[in-house]
Amino acid sequence: MDLNLRNAIISNVSGNSQQELEATxxxxxxxxxxxxxxxxxxxxxxxxEHSNREDQEEMLSTLEQGLSS
Known part of the structure; x- marks a missing residue:
């Protein structure tokens, strides 16, 4: 059986509310x-993939800070 993990994960959370996604x-x-x-x-x-460049740079900065703590 060939299971596509990415598609299974997306299918599992598709349609979830913001609260459900946060809980997950x-x-x-x-x-x-x-x-x-x-x-x-x-x-x-x-x-x-759904973030603009400014948001991506903010995530990278947050990640860098978190890794240096």
């Missing part, structure tokens, strides 16, 4: 389970 993200982060990382990666990919 918080749960994935708080659980600290390795199996949640691909899902967070797909969600970040969607955020990145």
């Amino acid at each position: 993200i918080k749960d994935a982060i708080e659980s600290k389970e390795e199996k949640m990382l691909p899902g967070l990666g797909v969600l970040f990919e969607i955020i990145w």
